Amino acid sequence: MTTFSSVDALIDALRAAGYFADRRLATAVFLALKLERPLLLEGEPGVGKTELAKALSVVLQRQLLRLQCYDGLEQREALYEWNYAAQLLHMRAAQAHLEAGPGDAVAQVEREVYQDRYLIRRPLLQALQAPAPGAVLLIDEVDRADEPFEAFLLEYLGEYQVSIPEIGTVRAAVKPVTILTSNRTRELNDAVKRRCLYHWLDYPERDRELAIISAQVPQAPEALAQQVADVVTRLRSLPFSNAFQRAPGIAESVEWAKALVALDTLVLDPEVMTDTAGIMFKQREDVAALTTAMAESVLQPPQADA
Ligand SMILES: Nc1ncnc2c1ncn2[C@@H]1O[C@H](COP(=O)(O)OP(=O)(O)O)[C@@H](O)[C@H]1O
Ligand SMILES: [Mg+2]
Structure with a gap:
């Protein structure tokens, strides 16, 4: 398996794969790899949880197996039938x-x-039986599945094995690198958490947001990319219960930069902001809440406190 000599080496490898990780996240990933423990990533939608698993499979040169969780997900779709x-x-x-x-x-x-x-292998079983160098298993949005499903995961998470009545115990040939994500729509079971390393993934700080925008929308002029990063960072820092229901994620800021380039925008103004609000916000009330006055206030550079 590809190993990393240091957290910095991992940060560099992820960046080369297009993923910008801060030190705390990279440290959590580094430890999950070293200690061979599953990593649970919690955070708001659009902060880069799913993308991390994808980038990791690229840098580790392992196949990515993805289990998308949903309400009613059953063992036979996760493991085998x-x-x-x-x-x-x-x-x-x-x-x-x-x-x-x-x-x-x-x-x-x-x-x-x-x-x-006659055995149909689903992602968990595929991950356990993946030949060297092994797989990256993404158990995505585990908060959408129900509690019995979480209980079913415990054996896998704790021992990298599962019991199948007709076959016996299947143990991992190579321990899969396992990433669980949760948007925290509900609290996960303690037993699941205990078996994982945990990291709360926050929105990126302004400079990392800018790096992501510049990397994904290279055609955006530097000044525009900076403005987008500034505005999005400020929008997120507003007290959301009053202003908006859902903050824009990274995908939204990238989309917004692309849209602004498509509109030949060189400098943001309140009008173009309100015209394109539907790209940053996916809720009708939030689009309406981005008034011209609100746009003006987030376009202002922050006032230095006297
Ligand atoms: N650290 C990052 N570096 C580069 N791109 C990122 C990063 N985080 C998020 N993105 C971008 O934002 C998009 C949304 O991220 P995603 O992983 O789907 O969010 P989540 O799974 O947390 O809801 C991704 O498709 C990717 O383009
Ligand atoms: Mg996701």
Whole structure:
């Protein structure tokens, strides 16, 4: 497996893959790799949780396996299921043989339907069985799944193994690098947290936001990219319960920079801000809340306190 001699080496590798990590995040990732522990990333939507797992699979040169969680997600979509249709065909083909054959032929056919070729592997099992150098397993938005599903994950998270009744215990050949993300729509089970290293991922500070915008929208003039980073950072620092319902994420600031370039904008003004509010905000009330007066105030450079 690709290893990193230091946190700085990891920061550089991630940057080369297009991901800008601050030191605290990189330290958490570095430790998760060194200690071979799953890493739980919590944070607001759009702060770069999913993207980190993608970037990590690139720098580690491991395949990315992704399990998107949702309400009602079941084990058979996460781990494995049997190819029922193929099993039925197998039984039918064996039927003639059964009718003629000895008594124990029935048991034989029953065993045969649990052969490897009738097993459909889902991301967790794929991750455990991935050949060297192993996989990166992203268990995305685990807060959307329900509590029984979290309980089901415990064996995997604690021991990198799962128990399958018909097969036995499947243990990881190479421990998958495992990233869990949560948008914190609900509190996760303590048992899950205990098995993971934890990192709260915040919005980037202004300079990192600027670096991301400049990297992803190289056609944006430097002055414009700076303005976008300033405005987005200020919008996020407003007391949101009063002003907006949901702050713009990094994807929104990148989109906004692209839109401004498409409109040939060189310098932000309140009018272009309100005209393009739908790119930064995805809630009707928030779009309406970005009034000209509000736009004017966030465009002002912050006043130095006297
Ligand atoms: N640190 C970062 N470096 C580069 N791009 C980033 C970073 N964080 C977020 N992004 C960009 O923002 C987008 C949204 O991030 P994403 O990982 O989907 O957020 P989350 O999973 O936290 O909701 C990504 O597609 C990526 O383009
Ligand atoms: Mg995500």
